[in-house]
Each structure stands twice: as C-alpha cells, then as structure tokens.
Amino acid sequence: MNHDTNHNVQSEVHVTHDGHHVEHNGNGHGNGHDHHHKESFITKYVFSQDHKMIARQFLITGMMWAVVGGLFSVLFRLQLGYPEETFPILETFFGDYAKGGQIQPEFYYALVTMHGTVLVFFVLTGGLSGTFANLLIPLQLGARDMASPFLNMLSYWFFFLASVIMFSSLFVQTGPASGGWTSYAPLSALGQASEGSKIGMDLWIVSMAMFVVSSLLGGLNYITTILNMRTKGMSMTRMPLTMWAIFFTAILGVLSFPVLLSGFILLLFDRNLGTSFYLSDIVVNGEILPNEGGSAILYQHLFWFLGHPEVYIIILPAMGLVSEVMSVNARKPIFGYMAMVGSLFAITILAFLVWAHHMFVTGLNPFLGAVFVLLTLLIAIPSAIKVFNWITTLWRGNLRFTPGMLFAIGFVSMFISGGLTGIFLGNSTIDIHLHDTKFVVAHFHIVMGVSAFFGMFAGVYHWFPKMYGRFLNNTLGYIHFWVTLIGAYLIFWPMHYEGLAGVPRRYLDLRLWTSFNQFTDLNKMITVVSIIVFAVQLMFLFNFFYSIFKGRKVRSTNPWGSNTLEWSTPINPGHGNWPGDIPEVHRWAYDYSKDGRDHIPQTEPVNPAETKH
Amino acid sequence: MLLGFVIVFQIAKASEYVAILRGEEKTRNESNRINAFLLLAFLILGLIGVWYCNERLKGKILGEAASDHGERIDSMLYITIAVTGVVFLITQILLFWFSYKYQAREERKAYFFPHDNRLEIIWTVIPAIVLTVLVGFGLYYWFQITGEAPRNAMVVEVTGKQFNWEFRYPGKDGVLGKKYFKKVDEANNNPLGQIWEDPANHDDIYTTLEMHAVVNKPLKLVINAKDVIHDVGLAHFRMKMDAVPGIPTTMWFTPKFTTRQMREKYGPDFNYEISCDQMCGKGHFSMRGVIVVESQAEYNVWLASKKPKYLEAMAAQGSITPAAVPAKDSIGGVSATGTSMRN
Numbered sequence: 039m040n041h042d043t044n045h046n047v048q049s050e051v052h053v054t055h056d057g058h059h060v061e062h063n064g065n066g067h068g069n070g071h072d073h074h075h076k077e078s079f080i081t082k083y084v085f086s087q088d089h090k091m092i093a094r095q096f097l098i099t100g101m102m103w104a105v106v107g108g109l110f111s112v113l114f115r116l117q118l119g120y121p122e123e124t125f126p127i128l129e130t131f132f133g134d135y136a137k138g139g140q141i142q143p144e145f146y147y148a149l150v151t152m153h154g155t156v157l158v159f160f161v162l163t164g165g166l167s168g169t170f171a172n173l174l175i176p177l178q179l180g181a182r183d184m185a186s187p188f189l190n191m192l193s194y195w196f197f198f199l200a201s202v203i204m205f206s207s208l209f210v211q212t213g214p215a216s217g218g219w220t221s222y223a224p225l226s227a228l229g230q231a232s233e234g235s236k237i238g239m240d241l242w243i244v245s246m247a248m249f250v251v252s253s254l255l256g257g258l259n260y261i262t263t264i265l266n267m268r269t270k271g272m273s274m275t276r277m278p279l280t281m282w283a284i285f286f287t288a289i290l291g292v293l294s295f296p297v298l299l300s301g302f303i304l305l306l307f308d309r310n311l312g313t314s315f316y317l318s319d320i321v322v323n324g325e326i327l328p329n330e331g332g333s334a335i336l337y338q339h340l341f342w343f344l345g346h347p348e349v350y351i352i353i354l355p356a357m358g359l360v361s362e363v364m365s366v367n368a369r370k371p372i373f374g375y376m377a378m379v380g381s382l383f384a385i386t387i388l389a390f391l392v393w394a395h396h397m398f399v400t401g402l403n404p405f406l407g408a409v410f411v412l413l414t415l416l417i418a419i420p421s422a423i424k425v426f427n428w429i430t431t432l433w434r435g436n437l438r439f440t441p442g443m444l445f446a447i448g449f450v451s452m453f454i455s456g457g458l459t460g461i462f463l464g465n466s467t468i469d470i471h472l473h474d475t476k477f478v479v480a481h482f483h484i485v486m487g488v489s490a491f492f493g494m495f496a497g498v499y500h501w502f503p504k505m506y507g508r509f510l511n512n513t514l515g516y517i518h519f520w521v522t523l524i525g526a527y528l529i530f531w532p533m534h535y536e537g538l539a540g541v542p543r544r545y546l547d548l549r550l551w552t553s554f555n556q557f558t559d560l561n562k563m564i565t566v567v568s569i570i571v572f573a574v575q576l577m578f579l580f581n582f583f584y585s586i587f588k589g590r591k592v593r594s595t596n597p598w599g600s601n602t603l604e605w606s607t608p609i610n611p612g613h614g615n616w617p618g619d620i621p622e623v624h625r626w627a628y629d630y631s632k633d634g635r636d637h638i639p640q641t642e643p644v645n646p647a648e649t650k651h
Numbered sequence: 652m653l654l655g656f657v658i659v660f661q662i663a664k665a666s667e668y669v670a671i672l673r674g675e676e677k678t679r680n681e682s683n684r685i686n687a688f689l690l691l692a693f694l695i696l697g698l699i700g701v702w703y704c705n706e707r708l709k710g711k712i713l714g715e716a717a718s719d720h721g722e723r724i725d726s727m728l729y730i731t732i733a734v735t736g737v738v739f740l741i742t743q744i745l746l747f748w749f750s751y752k753y754q755a756r757e758e759r760k761a762y763f764f765p766h767d768n769r770l771e772i773i774w775t776v777i778p779a780i781v782l783t784v785l786v787g788f789g790l791y792y793w794f795q796i797t798g799e800a801p802r803n804a805m806v807v808e809v810t811g812k813q814f815n816w817e818f819r820y821p822g823k824d825g826v827l828g829k830k831y832f833k834k835v836d837e838a839n840n841n842p843l844g845q846i847w848e849d850p851a852n853h854d855d856i857y858t859t860l861e862m863h864a865v866v867n868k869p870l871k872l873v874i875n876a877k878d879v880i881h882d883v884g885l886a887h888f889r890m891k892m893d894a895v896p897g898i899p900t901t902m903w904f905t906p907k908f909t910t911r912q913m914r915e916k917y918g919p920d921f922n923y924e925i926s927c928d929q930m931c932g933k934g935h936f937s938m939r940g941v942i943v944v945e946s947q948a949e950y951n952v953w954l955a956s957k958k959p960k961y962l963e964a965m966a967a968q969g970s971i972t973p974a975a976v977p978a979k980d981s982i983g984g985v986s987a988t989g990t991s992m993r994n
Contacts, residue, residue, distance in 0.1 A: 318897030401900030404797035513663035540886025
C-alpha cells in the first residue's frame with residue numbers, strides 16, 4: 039500500500055518537473071511528452087538542456103581529450119623506448135621542448151602530468167560518468183529528463199570551461215603543470231622548484247576547480263534524479279545495475295570532490311598569498327623561504343581523500359555498464375543482483391577509508407599504516423564477489439559476442455589482472471619495495487585505465503544505437519577490441535617486472551643507472567605496441583564519427599532484445615523521451631530466458647503463473 | 652599506415668554489405684563463432700605468453716634481497732604471488748572458457764539462474780579468509796620492518812635536494828648536531844644548516860653523492876629534504892622512505908653483503924644505488940646516489956679520511972668575512988651526472 043502512495047507522489051514530481059521544464063524553454067509546449075520543440079541550433083546542439091544531447095557533448099569532449107591524452111603518452115613512450123634516438127620532427131612541432139629532436143625533461147614531465155590529469159579527470163570521470171549518467175538515468179528510470187536540466191547544462195559548460203583552461207595551460211611560456219597528476223606540494227607550490235609550477239600550475243588548479251564544480255553539479259543532479267524521478271513501479275531494487283553504479287559514483291564524487299577542492303584552494307593560497315599550509319623548512323634553489331609550520335603531508339591527505347575514491351568514481355560506472363551489457367548479451371539475468379548492489383555499496387563505503395594506502399612510505403605512523411592495510415585489502419572481497427558473479431553470469435548463458443559484449447568480457451579479464459596486483463600494493467610490506475615503481479604504473483593502468491576504457495567502450499558500442507539511431511561498424515569494432523585487448527596486456531603485463539626490479543616511475547632515461555638499465559628491448563616493444571594501440575583508437579574514433587552519419591540504421595526499437603526502459607522509446611527519442619505516457623514498470627530488469635521466454639521487458643505486468651525468484 | 656587503414660575500412664564496410672546480402676542472422680552466427688574461438692585462443696596463447704614473459708624477464712628483476720628486511724619483503728611478495736597466481740589462473744580460465752563454451756547456438760537456451768545464496772556465501776567467505784591470512788603475514792612483517800631500530804645501529808642522516816643527495820655522519824660522539832634550515836649557507840661551508848654553537852656538530856662528517864655503511868650492522872637513516880619531497884629508494888635492500896621538507900622520517904635495515912661481494916655476484920658494474928622515487932622536478936630521473944657497503948675496518952679508514960664540515964667552515968671564516976648572501980649558482984640545476992648524460 040505504502041508503495042502505491044509513493045509512486046503517486048513520484049508521478050506528481052514528474053508533472054511539476056515538466057512544468058518547470060516548460061518555463062525554461064519558454065516555447066509553450068503543453069506537456070512534457072510533446073517533443074516538437076521549435077529549437078534553434080543553439081538550444082538544440084550547444085546550450086542544450088536535453089540530457090541525451092548533454093551526454094553526447096560529454097562523450098565527444100571526452101573523446102577529444104582522450105586523443106590529446108593518448109597522444110601525450112605516445113610522445114613520452116617514444117622517449118622511454120628510444121632514449122638515445124633523436125626525432126627531428128618533434129623539434130619541428132615542439133621547438134625547444136624537444137631540442138635536437140629529444141624530449142627535454144621538463145617537457146617529458148609536463149606530458150606525463152597532462153596525460154594523467156586529462157585521462158583520469160577529463161576522460162574517465164567527465165567523459166565516462168558525464169556520458170552515461172546523463173544518457174541512461176532518465177532513459178532507464180523512466181523520466182523525461184534530469185531533475186534539473188539547467189544545472190545539467192551548467193555541469194557540461196563548467197566541464198567545457200575547465201577544458202578550455204586546461205588546454206590553454208598547454209600554451210603558456212613556462213609550460214603546463216609538470217609535477218605529476220597528483221601535484222604534490224611543495225613541488226607544485228614553488229615556482230622556483232620547477233618551470234611547470236609557475237603559471238601552468240595556477241591554470242591547472244583553476245581548471246580543476248571548475249572541473250570539481252562541474253562534477254558536483256552533475257553528481258547532485260544524478261542523485262536527486264535517481265532518488266526522486268523513477269517512474270511508477272521502478273523501486274530502487276528494480277533499477278538496472280547501471281543506475282546503482284552511477285548512484286554510488288555520484289555519492290562518492292559529491293562527498294570527496296569538495297575535499298580535493300579545499301586542498302587545491304590551500305595550495306593556491308600557498309602559491310600566491312604567502313600562507314604556509316604545506317610549506318616548512320624549505321631552501322629552494324639557494325633561496326631560504328620564510329615559511330614554517332606547514333605540512334607537506336597534509337596535501338597528500340587532502341588529495342588522496344578524493345584521489346582514492348576517484349579511482350572508484352572511474353571504475354564503478356564501468357562496472358555498471360559491463361553488468362548490463364553482459365546480462366543482455368548472455369541472455370541471462372546478472373547473477374546475484376543484490377550481491378552486486380551490496381558489493382557496490384561496500385566498495386563505496388570502503389573507498390573513503392583507504393586513502394592513506396598511497397602514503398605508506400611518507401613516514402606515516404606504522405600503526406595507522408596497519409589500519410589502512412586492513413581496510414584496503416577488505417576491498418578485495420566485494421571486488422571478488424563481483425568478478426565471480428560476472429563469471430557466473432556467463433555460465434550456461436547463450437552468449438552473443440557483440441563488440442560491446444567482448445569489451446565487457448575484456449573488462450572482467452583486465453579487472454581481475456589489475457585487481458590482483460592491488461593485493462600486492464595494498465599490503466604495506468610489499469608496498470615498501472614497489473611504491474612509486476613501474477609496478478604501480480602497470481597496476482593502475484590495467485585496473486582503472488584499461489578496465490574503465492573497456493567499460494566505456496562496452497557502453498558506447500551498446501548504446502550507440504540509442505544515441506544516434508545507427509550501429510557502429512562491427513568489423514571495425516572487433517578489430518578495435520582484439521588489438522586493444524592484446525595490446526593492453528603486451529604493454530602493461532611485462533611492465534610489472536620492471537617494477538619488481540625497482541625501476542621508479544617517471545624516469546625518462548634509465549641509462550644512468552646500473553640497476554635499472556636492463557629493460558631496453560622491453561621498453562622499445564612497449565613503445566611500438568602503444569603506438570599501434572593508439573592508432574586503433576583513432577580507427578575507433580573514425581568508426582564513431584563515420585557511423586553517426588553513415589552507419590547502418592537501427593530498424594527496430596529494441597535491437598539487442600533488452601528489458602530496460604531506454605529501448606521502449608522511439609528509435610530517435612525527442613526531448614521528453616517517450617511520445618506518450620511514461621511507461622510503468624512491473625519487474626526488475628533482468629528477466630532473460632525466464633519461463634522459456636527470451637526476454638520480458640520491465641514494462642510487462644507480472645503473470646501470476648511466472649516463476650518467482 | 653593510412654593506406655592500411657583505408658584498406659581495413661573498405662573491408663569492414665564491405666563485410667557490412669555482405670551481411671545484408673547473406674542475411675544478418677547468418678553473418679552474426681559466423682562472427683560469433685569466430686570471436687568465441689578467438690577468446691579461447693586468447694586464453695591459451697595468453698597463458699603461454701605469461702609463462703614466456705616470466706622466462707624472459709625473471710632474470711632481470713633484482714637478485715637476492717641485500718638486507719634482512721628485504722628478505723621479509725621478498726617472502727611476503729612470494730606468498731602473494733602464489734595466492735594471487737592461483738586466483739588469476741582460476742578466474743581467467745573460467746572467464747574465457749565459459750565465454751567459449753556458452754557461445755550462442757540456435758538450440759541452446761540460457762539457464763535462468765538469478766542467484767544462489769550458498770554460492771555467494773562461499774565466494775565471500777573464501778576471499779575473506781585468504782585476505783585475512785595475507786593481512787596477517789603482511790602486518791607481522793610490517794611491524795618488524797617499521798619497529799624501533801636496534802640500539803647498536805649506526806645512524807646516517809640523508810638529505811635530498813634538487814637533484815642529489817647529501818649525507819651526514821655523527822662522528823665520534825655518535826650524535827648528529829642540531830640544525831636549522833635558515834642557517835643553510837652553501838657559500839660558507841654549511842650546506843645543511845648546522846648550528847655551529849652546538850658542540851655535537853663539531854665532529855659531524857658531511858659527504859655528497861656517496862654514502863658508506865657497514866655490512867651486517869644495522870643502519871638507521873634519518874631522512875630530510877631541503878626543497879620538495881624526495882624519496883630514498885634502495886631497490887637492492889627493498890627499502891624506501893620519503894624525504895619530506897620539515898618532517899624528518901627514518902628507516903632502518905641491516906645490509907647483508909658488501910658492495911664487493913655483490914660485484915663478485917652481479918658483475919663489476921654493480922652499485923647499491925639510491926634512486927629518488929618521488930617526483931621532484933626536471934632532474935628527478937637523474938637523482939642518483941650510491942651506498943658503499945664495506946667492512947667495519949674499511950669504513951673506519953674511510954671515515955678517518957674525512958674532515959668535519961665544522962673545521963672547513965671555521966678555517967674559511969678565519970680568512971674571509973662571512974658572506975650573507977647564499978650563492979645561487981652552486982645549488983640549482985640538474986646534478987652534474989644528469990646533464991652530462993642528456994647532452
């Protein structure tokens with residue numbers, strides 16, 4: 039009974055929302071489901087308040103950044119693979135940054151820093167969450183749009199502003215920030231210590247602040263929409279796992295990004311206003327600084343309080359997308375739905391309690407270190423549950439290997455490989471040796487870089503028909519998948535061995551060292567493979583943009599035979615998503631192959647004769 | 652490359668037309684079979700690749716740990732490799748084998764299997780037990796490694812700065828004299844900011860680039876940084892600790908082999924290298940130091956050959972009036988080794 043009243047309240051919310059919506063657009067369409075707006079180019083494609091358009095904006099902006107970030111990695115890989123070679127073409131393009139055709143140390147560090155910043159924040163946070171939260175929340179929950187389409191639009195435009203500022207920092211005379219994506223103080227606080235810590239660093243901080251604003255606007259909107267705007271019958275436990283994943287992601291972001299912002303503001307103060315939050319006892323470049331009493335470690339606490347949840351902000355949406363894509367293409371319910379939700383929840387809670395595992399060798403109190411070891415390794419339990427549940431989802435399925443499905447399987451493989459090396463690093467004893475080595479680079483690239491990309495690709499291939507009414511080319515999709523999967527393992531698997539040998543991260547030339555110079559051939563191989571993998575991503579981009587205009591057309595509303603609501607909309611849904619009433623939901627999203635039926639959409643009422651589960 | 656791409660694209664496009672001609676159903680079944688086969692092939696070739704990679708590279712990771720703590724870290728590492736290796740094999744094999752085995756077939760119906768509490772409890776409890784064991788071992792070693800240094804440990808102070816290492820030995824009295832960063836004065840023989848009024852400073856020995864230690868004697872490092880965060884990375888000893896400006900840190904271990912013994916084992920080029928493991932600026936990759944591990948007798952001879960900084964400073968002050976301005980050129984820039992390699 040209570041349930042019913044709830045739903046009625048929710049329907050009222052829809053109405054109010056639609057009312058607001060009309061006010062915003064001011065073009066007097068009578069109700070929410072009438073989508074014959076008279077939209078100008080500006081309101082439709084630029085300052086759009088339609089969640090689907092905003093999703094596309096996030097996706098395409100993210101892709102642009104992915105090209106930039108990927109290109110940077112190819113450049114610094116050239117240096118790592120071929121430290122003795124010269125590439126005159128680099129000097130043509132980058133001038134003194136690549137004097138004599140060799141990447142200079144400052145340039146190298148700027149490339150590394152920007153590669154990390156761009157991919158972690160702009161691609162895998164903005165691009166991934168921004169795209170799929172915006173696209174899927176209203177469509178899968180049965181809402182006409184986000185709770186606040188206007189804030190949603192602002193969220194994109196703050197992201198855009200952050201992008202513009204970050205991009206412009208690439209062109210200042212002293213170069214962009216170059217202290218690593220973590221920008222540890224005091225290096226990031228002192229212009230005297232590094233060229234990249236001059237104006238480039240201020241721009242980096244301001245850009246990141248704008249990015250935080252964008253994330254918060256987006257996140258609050260996602261949470262509000264998920265809690266309040268589910269259609270009638272869509273109880274929380276009937277939501278597809280994508281929704282749960284995005285919900286927890288948004289909570290993580292809303293609670294942890296402000297801490298990062300505070301850390302950045304203190305850094306800005308230390309840089310420009312003479313405060314000493316992070317500075318004490320410093321003699322830099324022969325100059326004795328007056329600052330006393332600050333703590334360089336404080337910055338790390340503030341940074342990692344977001345920095346660690348950030349990796350879950352990246353991976354949770356990917357997990358959600360993979361769960362959905364895998365279930366649909368296995369023609370089987372996701373195994374252990376409640377365990378999947380529970381493990382997402384456990385990961386979310388633990389994500390806040392493990393940040394200091396990045397700081398085992400900072401002089402942290404060993405007892406505190408021990409607490410963080412325990413909490414960190416606890417995360418392996420929900421992660422293991424998820425992996426076993428995915429594998430069991432495949433068991434006795436009837437698997438269709440669409441490119442999206444392949445990427446979902448690849449995701450699980452990558453997540454296993456990268457997750458297991460996390461058990462090495464989360465154990466402080468081993469971390470003493472492996473901390474800040476190539477082992478860490480290999481670990482996090484596999485577990486959150488490649489995995490998250492795989493989740494994102496699974497999502498793009500799967501929902502492209504919903505976004506553009508056309509399919510991506512399958513053959514190119516298969517090539518994309520296989521080259522990326524094999525390439526990613528070739529790049530990152532052997533890199534663990536470099537880490538075991540103690541090779542530090544962020545070393546651009548190992549020839550100085552007798553302990554680390556034994557990997558010349560390996561580094562060449564990695565460089566060659568990363569160029570190939572990068573080229574294949576460009577091919578994917580081509581497939582993407584080509585297919586928007588020329589791809590095979592979608593001819594049925596539900597091409598994958600999926601249960602979720604987004605496939606009950608027209609092939610090219612307008613603003614408002616459903617031309618008629620919003621559909622009502624009667625069941626969970628995973629009734630595949632039940633009672634001899636291939637799939638039973640969420641909108642279908644439960645037949646009393648059906649099997650219970 | 653562009654040409655290759657055009658060709659690939661034409662084939663991809665053509666296959667789409669072929670699909671329409673032959674019927675999408677048929678093409679889908681075919682590509683499903685191909686991909687299922689590839690997944691199985693990937694599993695098998697991948698596992699062979701893992702083995703091959705290990706064969707190629709296992710000789711290139713560091714040899715035996717050269718410190719007592721290093722041994723503990725290595726045993727923890729091997730325990731973890733064994734445990735995670737088993738999990739890796741099981742999960743990857745199941746993942747790809749199921750993918751291959753349950754590829755779509757006309758006659759097959761997927762099995763509706765939404766949950767099974769028994770299974771879920773099993774794979775919650777087993778990882779929990781395994782992790783408890785790993786945490787238990789890990790913390791047991793961790794507290795041994797991070798515990799108090801033995802009383803007989805020799806103490807050396809290490810200071811990181813852009814982009815090299817400075818070392819200070821306490822001298823005969825066994826005590827490092829007090830210092831204050833505002834006393835740093837490179838031009839007047841006081842690179843560490845020692846307070847000359849403190850008599851404990853009068854016999855402290857200062858060196859740079861190369862540090863000396865005694866084999867089989869616990870070595871405690873007191874670690875500082877002058878400008879930004881650095882990190883004393885000692886790969887052969889498996890030890891590492893950040894150098895943080897304003898917050899001294901410590902670590903200790905006992906070197907097991909002299910440099911000479913290691914050279915006999917690993918060749919004449921061997922050195923115990925100190926690598927900076929925390930991003931510290933443009934010369935980070937070249938911030939190299941060396942630890943010479945030797946016998947007590949050799950160490951004593953070496954130490955006796957060094958004159959305390961205090962004496963140099965006083966001698967210099969006797970002839971010249973103290974200069975107030977620190978000389979900038981002597982401190983900045985990439986270390987000599989770094990620049991020579993780059994150019």
